[in-house]
Amino acid sequence: MKFKHLILMGLAALILAGCGSQNIPDPDPDSDGMMVDDGSMADTDGFDDDGMGDGEFIDAEFGGDSELTMVIYFDFDQSELRAEYADLLQRHANNLANDGRAQIRLEGHADERGSREYNIGLGERRSQSVRRLLLIQGASADQISTVSFGEERPAAFGSDEEAYQLNRRVEIKYLN
Numbered sequence: 693m694k695f696k697h698l699i700l701m702g703l704a705a706l707i708l709a710g711c712g713s714q715n716i717p718d719p720d721p722d723s724d725g726m727m728v729d730d731g732s733m734a735d736t737d738g739f740d741d742d743g744m745g746d747g748e749f750i751d752a753e754f755g756g757d758s759e760l761t762m763v764i765y766f767d768f769d770q771s772e773l774r775a776e777y778a779d780l781l782q783r784h785a786n787n788l789a790n791d792g793r794a795q796i797r798l799e800g801h802a803d804e805r806g807s808r809e810y811n812i813g814l815g816e817r818r819s820q821s822v823r824r825l826l827l828i829q830g831a832s833a834d835q836i837s838t839v840s841f842g843e844e845r846p847a848a849f850g851s852d853e854e855a856y857q858l859n860r861r862v863e864i865k866y867l868n
Contacts, residue, residue, distance in 0.1 A: 760784065764822055766860045769806075771817035773825060781822065784864060785829035792832065798822050799863040800840040801847070803856040808842060815840030815862075822862045 764777050773781070788794050800815030819838040826836060848858040 760787075762864045764818075764862045764864070765857065766818055766862070768803075768856070768860065769814070770860075771814065771821045773821055781825050782829055785826045785831045788826065788832065788835050789830035792835075793868060795835050795837070795867045797865045797867055798836060798838045799845075799865060800838065800842075801845060801859055801861050801863070802843050803859040804843045804846070804851065805856070806843075811842035812840050813842075815842045818860075818862050822864070 760783055761780050764773065764781075766772075767774070784796070788796065798819040800817070800819035802811035802814045802818075804811075806814070816838065819840060823836050823838055827833060843859070846855070846859045847861065848855040
């Protein structure tokens with residue numbers, strides 16, 4: 693019985709040793725030492741700039757307001773809406789109430805100050821603040837989705853007050 697086990701273990705060792713001796717060639721580098729892409733390589737860049745996920749501009753001929761602002765700005769560390777946006781949000785709410793098929797995504801953002809987790813929460817509070825007002829003014833809950841990007845998608849790069857102001861926002865994206 694022991695002899696049988698020794699033979700099986702020996703065969704297994706030979707098989708494993710045979711598998712380990714195969715040479716797998718490296719891809720052919722070009723003259724600069726960089727890999728040559730013949731079109732079969734995977735794209736690792738993530739999202740490309742094809743406009744997907746950006747929402748759509750609503751043209752005035754389709755019932756949209758051609759001067760409808762799509763960005764709401766906030767004060768530092770605040771999620772309360774400024775009074776200056778009341779009329780704008782009323783027009784967005786009217787668009788949604790008049791077209792039951794319309795859907796929007798509210799994307800909350802924050803500047804780079806604060807921890808990543810805090811800024812995700814702040815972006816969410818900002819988008820929920822806009823959502824609540826749109827619902828009060830006649831939009832339907834199933835027309836509105838929210839997402840928070842926190843500090844991950846800045847509108848302006850920099851560590852000055854001008855950049856911070858542009859990054860404290862909720863973007864309204866019409867999806868259909």
